Amino acid sequence: MSLAGKHVAILVEDLYQDQEVWYPYFRLLEEGADVQFVGTGKKSEYKGKYGIPLTAHTSADQVSARDVDAVIVPGGYAPDLLRRYPAVLQLVTEAHEQGKVIAAICHAGWVLCSAGILRGKTVTCFSAIKDDVVNAGATYVDREVVRDGTLITSRRPEDLPAFMKTVVQALQMRPATPAHGRTKPPARRTALRR
Numbered sequence: 001m002s003l004a005g006k007h008v009a010i011l012v013e014d015l016y017q018d019q020e021v022w023y024p025y026f027r028l029l030e031e032g033a034d035v036q037f038v039g040t041g042k043k044s045e046y047k048g049k050y051g052i053p054l055t056a057h058t059s060a061d062q063v064s065a066r067d068v069d070a071v072i073v074p075g076g077y078a079p080d081l082l083r084r085y086p087a088v089l090q091l092v093t094e095a096h097e098q099g100k101v102i103a104a105i106c107h108a109g110w111v112l113c114s115a116g117i118l119r120g121k122t123v124t125c126f127s128a129i130k131d132d133v134v135n136a137g138a139t140y141v142d143r144e145v146v147r148d149g150t151l152i153t154s155r156r157p158e159d160l161p162a163f164m165k166t167v168v169q170a171l172q173m174r175p176a177t178p179a180h181g182r183t184k185p186p187a188r189r190t191a192l193r194r
Helices: 018-030 078-082 086-097 106-115 127-135 157-173
Strands: 007-011 034-039 045-047 053-055 070-073 101-105 145-148 151-154
Touching: 007 018, 007 086, 018 034, 018 157, 070 086, 070 106, 070 157, 078 106, 086 101, 086 106, 101 106, 101 157, 106 127, 106 151, 145 157, 151 157
Parallel strands: 007 034, 007 070, 070 101, 101 151
Antiparallel strands: 045 053, 145 151
16 A cells, blocks of 8 residues: 555535545545545535535644645535635645645636645646636646646546546655644545435
8 A cells, every 4th residue: 555654635515526536535545545525614514516425524624734645626616615715725825835745636726726826836727717727827738637846737537547646656755744633534434325
């Protein structure tokens, strides 16, 4: 398990892009990472664009950037909600400043714009928000995955294999973050209920 001891936060809100949450979640579990769904705190259960529910393990105001190795921001319509929460932006900004892996796919570029971490970076995103990332100071390129330092971006669900391959490689290259005051999330209850 190549990511044993690594801690990853996946940001969630209503109308998340289902594949862009669950594919990274299970892919990282396969590699042995500790993965937590981190919500905005307004509630604990969130539903994806296609109706798949999930229960957040914690909220952004309860997570310190020093306790994670990576923050993954999925797309869908959730990023437009996520970027309205100061705790979410603080987590992303501080994790970026600490050199942690920040990975964003599709519309997740909106969160990076609002967190103010794109200036001087080369990124990709869903084409509809290209102007937003450019106006935030980034150079936009149309590729399935772009890595600029510890910042990893992709365009859409079809890019998930390349996106996650790059995320796993980036996490393998960095030492695990020591567990400061981190609390273990509840048992890996995924809330996939029927």
